[in-house]
Amino acid sequence: MTSTLDLRLVIAVVALLxxxxxxxxxxxxxxxxxxxxxxxxxxxxxxxxxxxxxxxxQSLVLALLVVLVMFSIATLTAARRTEVGRRWxxxxxxxxxxxxxxxxxxxxxxxxxxxxASIIPIGGIIIGGTMTxxxxxxxxSFAVLRDEYGRFEAGLAIGLPPREAIxxxxxxxxxxxxxxxxxxxxxxxxxTLPGAFIGVLLGGGSPVQAAAAQIxxxxxxxxxxxxxxxxxxxxxxxxxxxxxxxxxxxxxxxR
Numbered sequence: 001m002t003s004t005l006d007l008r009l010v011i012a013v014v015a016l017l018x019x020x021x022x023x024x025x026x027x028x029x030x031x032x033x034x035x036x037x038x039x040x041x042x043x044x045x046x047x048x049x050x051x052x053x054x055x056x057x058q059s060l061v062l063a064l065l066v067v068l069v070m071f072s073i074a075t076l077t078a079a080r081r082t083e084v085g086r087r088w089x090x091x092x093x094x095x096x097x098x099x100x101x102x103x104x105x106x107x108x109x110x111x112x113x114x115x116x117a118s119i120i121p122i123g124g125i126i127i128g129g130t131m132t133x134x135x136x137x138x139x140x141s142f143a144v145l146r147d148e149y150g151r152f153e154a155g156l157a158i159g160l161p162p163r164e165a166i167x168x169x170x171x172x173x174x175x176x177x178x179x180x181x182x183x184x185x186x187x188x189x190x191x192t193l194p195g196a197f198i199g200v201l202l203g204g205g206s207p208v209q210a211a212a213a214q215i216x217x218x219x220x221x222x223x224x225x226x227x228x229x230x231x232x233x234x235x236x237x238x239x240x241x242x243x244x245x246x247x248x249x250x251x252x253x254x255r
Contacts, residue, residue: 013039056116063116067123071099074131082138083243090241091134098130098228099123102220111216125217126224129181133225136177138232138241141170145246163237174233181225185218 056062079088112118155165235241
């Protein structure tokens, strides 16, 4: 794989984006502008990230600051995606409940050294995967509550506390957000070779080292996502992590 910014890379990127836009047009997906915007943002953000990470790799303090910025952006992105508005601190709490314990075990156990070159990529992978799991879980829960709001009110009418009424509606949907991570873990090495594995190989590591790095990341992702989904669900049941439209009629019940 070429590691330089030459004409071949430009041609490949343009061709792949054109392919995505063609599929969007043929399938009438309505995502042409978001695809172009996402591609342009990816180029700009990765260019900035390359400059920042190059500097951060020289300092442990800067590396930790980079991870903190990643976490902050993940929190704001998840809060915007789930439309919780000013209740974003609860989003941060849910994400931290998954990310912090996992990173502490990975770094604290000595499996990954406390160095910038280790903290930044592992932190980014765990934070990004946890953000995705949280968004999938919370959006699904909110969709169920909106679509079946009558059932929620019926539960309240028969005397169920709001927590139990919500739990009865959304509990069965909680595992869905963990399926992508489970499938990736089940098929690693036989269907997919995820980023950590490839990164170690491209960095000159052996296949055994690459496999070790990938397994700790995959199991760490499972743990982080599971913890975050459980905490998110608890916050939803307690009325802490709900969008404004679901709080309007029954806001006082959680006080």
